[in-house]
Amino acid sequence: MQERHQFTKLARNFLARFFESDLLSPQADFRATLSQALGLLATPGLLLPLLMMPLLMMDPNAARSPSGKLIFVFLSMLVMGVLSVLEWDALMLDHRDQSILMSLPLRPRTIFAAKFWALAQFILIFSVDVNAGSILMLPPLEMVGLSKAGFLTLARYAIAHAAGTIGAGSFMFLLVVSAQATLINVFSPRWFRRISTVVQVTAILTLLIALFFFPAVLEQMTFWKQHNSAIFRWFPAMWYVGICEVLQGTADVQFQSAAHIGLYALVVTGGCAVAAYAVSYGRYTRSSMEIPAKITPRRGEKRSVSDILVRRLAPNPLERATLRFTLLTMRQSPTHRLILAAYVGTGLAIVLEEIVSLSFRSGAEWRQARQMALLSLPLVISFFLLSGMRFVFNIPSELAANWVFQMAERGEKSAYVSGVRKVMSMVVVAPLGLLILPVYAVLAGAGTAIVHAIYCALLSLILIEALLWRMNKVPFACSYSPGRFPVVALLCGYWLAFMAYTDLMVLAETYFLHSGVASAISLSVLAGLLWGLMAYRKRPHGETTALEFYEEPDPVVRTLDLTV
Amino acid sequence: MRTLEIRHVTKSYGRLKAVNDVSFTVRPHAVCGYLGPNGSGKSTTIKMITGLLPPSTGVVLYDSQDIREDLIAYKSLLGYVPEEPHLYAYLTGWEYLRLTGELRCLPAALLERKMGGMLELFGLDFYKHAPISSYSKGMRQKILIIAALLHNPQILIFDEPVSGLDITAALIFRELLADLAREGKIVLCSSHELALVESVCSEVVILHHGKVVASGPIDEVRNLRQQPSLEGVFSDLVASENVAHTAANILELMES
Numbered sequence: 001m002q003e004r005h006q007f008t009k010l011a012r013n014f015l016a017r018f019f020e021s022d023l024l025s026p027q028a029d030f031r032a033t034l035s036q037a038l039g040l041l042a043t044p045g046l047l048l049p050l051l052m053m054p055l056l057m058m059d060p061n062a063a064r065s066p067s068g069k070l071i072f073v074f075l076s077m078l079v080m081g082v083l084s085v086l087e088w089d090a091l092m093l094d095h096r097d098q099s100i101l102m103s104l105p106l107r108p109r110t111i112f113a114a115k116f117w118a119l120a121q122f123i124l125i126f127s128v129d130v131n132a133g134s135i136l137m138l139p140p141l142e143m144v145g146l147s148k149a150g151f152l153t154l155a156r157y158a159i160a161h162a163a164g165t166i167g168a169g170s171f172m173f174l175l176v177v178s179a180q181a182t183l184i185n186v187f188s189p190r191w192f193r194r195i196s197t198v199v200q201v202t203a204i205l206t207l208l209i210a211l212f213f214f215p216a217v218l219e220q221m222t223f224w225k226q227h228n229s230a231i232f233r234w235f236p237a238m239w240y241v242g243i244c245e246v247l248q249g250t251a252d253v254q255f256q257s258a259a260h261i262g263l264y265a266l267v268v269t270g271g272c273a274v275a276a277y278a279v280s281y282g283r284y285t286r287s288s289m290e291i292p293a294k295i296t297p298r299r300g301e302k303r304s305v306s307d308i309l310v311r312r313l314a315p316n317p318l319e320r321a322t323l324r325f326t327l328l329t330m331r332q333s334p335t336h337r338l339i340l341a342a343y344v345g346t347g348l349a350i351v352l353e354e355i356v357s358l359s360f361r362s363g364a365e366w367r368q369a370r371q372m373a374l375l376s377l378p379l380v381i382s383f384f385l386l387s388g389m390r391f392v393f394n395i396p397s398e399l400a401a402n403w404v405f406q407m408a409e410r411g412e413k414s415a416y417v418s419g420v421r422k423v424m425s426m427v428v429v430a431p432l433g434l435l436i437l438p439v440y441a442v443l444a445g446a447g448t449a450i451v452h453a454i455y456c457a458l459l460s461l462i463l464i465e466a467l468l469w470r471m472n473k474v475p476f477a478c479s480y481s482p483g484r485f486p487v488v489a490l491l492c493g494y495w496l497a498f499m500a501y502t503d504l505m506v507l508a509e510t511y512f513l514h515s516g517v518a519s520a521i522s523l524s525v526l527a528g529l530l531w532g533l534m535a536y537r538k539r540p541h542g543e544t545t546a547l548e549f550y551e552e553p554d555p556v557v558r559t560l561d562l563t564v
Numbered sequence: 565m566r567t568l569e570i571r572h573v574t575k576s577y578g579r580l581k582a583v584n585d586v587s588f589t590v591r592p593h594a595v596c597g598y599l600g601p602n603g604s605g606k607s608t609t610i611k612m613i614t615g616l617l618p619p620s621t622g623v624v625l626y627d628s629q630d631i632r633e634d635l636i637a638y639k640s641l642l643g644y645v646p647e648e649p650h651l652y653a654y655l656t657g658w659e660y661l662r663l664t665g666e667l668r669c670l671p672a673a674l675l676e677r678k679m680g681g682m683l684e685l686f687g688l689d690f691y692k693h694a695p696i697s698s699y700s701k702g703m704r705q706k707i708l709i710i711a712a713l714l715h716n717p718q719i720l721i722f723d724e725p726v727s728g729l730d731i732t733a734a735l736i737f738r739e740l741l742a743d744l745a746r747e748g749k750i751v752l753c754s755s756h757e758l759a760l761v762e763s764v765c766s767e768v769v770i771l772h773h774g775k776v777v778a779s780g781p782i783d784e785v786r787n788l789r790q791q792p793s794l795e796g797v798f799s800d801l802v803a804s805e806n807v808a809h810t811a812a813n814i815l816e817l818m819e820s
Contacts, residue, residue, distance in 0.1 A: 317665075317668075317669045317672070318667065320666050321667045324659070324666070325652075328654070328655060332654035332655075397652070398650070398651075398652050398654075400650040401651050401652045401653075403616065403646060403650060404651075404652075404663070404664055404667065404711070405667065406616060407614065407616070407639055407644055408639065408668050409636055410636055410640070410667075410669065
């Protein structure tokens with residue numbers, strides 16, 4: 001009885017730990033943020049069937065086609081994949097949990113069972129949330145035009161769809177859990193922590209690249225099926241489409257075979273997750289308790305090359321402090337690295353998708369498109385890296401420790417921002433320029449490479465100026481209130497800025513690249529614009545605004561301020 | 565003589581007055597002890613003195629000038645050890661101190677010399693390149709103390725400075741407090757360690773329910789309350805219940 005009570009309390013506590021995040025402002029209401037997150041995740045599942053409705057009403061067969069199901073199965077896998085990677089650290093007990101729980105009279109099996117139950121609840125809550133819209137809305141559409149369309153058929157279709165989508169999401173989650181548990185068993189705790197970061201970043205990149213290649217997969221699905229391609233059999237999303245099709249009563253052998261693989265995959269990953277988790281559990285709890293006590297100093301960096309470089313680059317101590325703090329936080333904080341990886345992954349996915357799609361096309365009409373795509377690659381990467389960095393600067397890291405910035409605050413706000421500007425130039429502009437020169441020299445000749453490198457560097461520096469316009473906070477040292485801007489407006493803004501920064505600028509470049517004079521004029525115009533922005537920023541207008549350390553959340557009740 | 569004067573300071577959170585009309589003065593060449601039970605408003609007062617919190621009413625004056633008129637200039641004179649050791653745990657001790665020193669605009673060579681020396685004197689030299697997350701509570705406290713001293717501040721505010729320190733480090737700190745006062749620094753030390761306060765502080769301010777219940781030179785306060793020790797004064801002024809009786813009640817409840 002007592003153990004059961006302990007289990008219930010622990011499971012509730014572990015479940016709550018999944019929702020703790022640096023992304024949440026201390027002022028933000030936890031329930032409101034959780035509702036927003038659940039609402040956001042449920043939106044695609046609700047919107048997609050609505051958007052597809054006119055098409056599906058006109059062609060009832062399209063609703064019943066495997067391609068339609070593939071979209072929702074893939075969506076479920078993608079969301080659960082991203083969520084489980086983001087929750088990587090919460091999948092096991094952390095040091096804080098252990099230091100509290102190990103001193104209490106709790107059986108290890110109770111802790112283990114409660115943690116596993118919390119994981120199961122997490123899968124259930126998010127799988128249902130992500131897929132509820134499509135489970136409820138797709139089956140009625142599938143039944144349009146069916147001769148035997150009763151309640152039982154509707155229920156069967158809904159169950160089939162739920163099994164396919166929730167099964168796919170669960171597979172992704174269990175895959176990540178079993179991968180983590182296996183890594184814990186193979187590596188030492190110290191190496192496990194290092195490898196974890198690599199695995200998380202790689203997983204996010206892979207998922208994003210998969211998302212961008214999904215339209216091509218959707219297009220090719222029928223072709224692969226007709227030719228009994230191995231891709232059809234071994235693309236995991238297809239397994240769960242198979243499960244959905246089988247439960248709806250298909251006699252198609254390929255789908256039956258895919259459904260079998262999907263079922264096996266679910267059982268195997270589930271079994272692996274439980275077994276590896278159980279084995280790793282004891283090992284992890286024993287070893288990670290020992291880690292903090294064992295202090296292993298890192299290599300000193302007193303006179304390292306990077307230190308000399310930083311001193312040269314940032315002679316002002318305030319600038320240097322901000323630069324070092326920003327670099328170290330980006331290097332050490334897993335949350336910030338993951339978010340940045342998501343931005344870079346999106347950029348890489350766009351680049352790869354463009355390269356792959358253009359490499360299949362031939363003929364003179366595609367020459368210019370290929371040239372434009374080639375020229376736009378560094379700009380795409382620079383856009384996503386710079387805007388990603390600007391976004392992660394907003395996410396606090398160890399917010400309670402920001403008192404050190406408050407206590408040591410000086411009047412020179414521009415020095416702090418200058419440090420940030422130099423970080424962005426060091427991390428993005430300089431390496432990109434160095435990469436462009438040799439690659440484009442081989443591909444398009446030395447002249448084009450030099451012009452393109454200068455062009456990209458100038459555009460990146462202008463983008464940095466724009467991104468840091470009116471920035472009045474130290475990166476990672478100010479609280480963050482998510483949802484200050486409407487998501488749709490923000491996405492539209494991103495998209496417009498992206499199009500202007502890449503396509504429009506590359507279009508201009510393709511015109512002036514043919515002439516030396518035109519190139520010189522264009523580069524001079526950009527340099528002039530950059531100089532103008534910098535001069536405006538540096539003009540003596542007084543540093544009236546203080547640094548911001550606590551971002552105010554939106555008021556619960558908005559007033560019209562009509563009182564005089 | 566430049567003094568730190570807390571004049572009729574009140575901090576309200578809605579109807580609750582965490583600090584209520586507190587006034588006292590901290591002079592150079594003297595260590596002022598700031599005492600009070602948990603929740604009496606000590607840390608809130610200290611946050612107002614450091615400029616981290618604005619008072620609801622009243623002013624904090626340094627050299628007869630409201631600190632909020634030029635907060636940045638005032639903060640540059642201030643060294644502060646907070647109650648909670650909130651640090652960037654992923655930085656190493658060396659990186660954290662360098663960050664603090666650079667934010668204080670110390671020249672690089674001087675900063676490195678001071679950091680190296682202080683880390684050695686506080687016995688942290690071997691661990692300076694280890695992440696703070698692996699430090700013990702005492703080691704973190706030492707980092708906070710070093711960070712507060714690096715820029716040779718004129719005013720030093722310590723909130724529970726010896727919490728977690730080992731005996732040697734606590735004794736060194738006690739000597740350091742006396743030396744700082746001799747050097748003419750303004751030192752305010754909030755602590756529950758009555759022995760520390762009694763041995764080092766020349767003046768004391770006792771806070772209870774957000775109000776000052778006693779202040780002045782320690783001897784005067786002792787004589788006034790007719791108590792042989794500061795502990796007696798503290799119990800007399802602050803302890804609302806019979807300590808021995810409460811302890812007995814706890815034991816009784818524990819065993820029930």
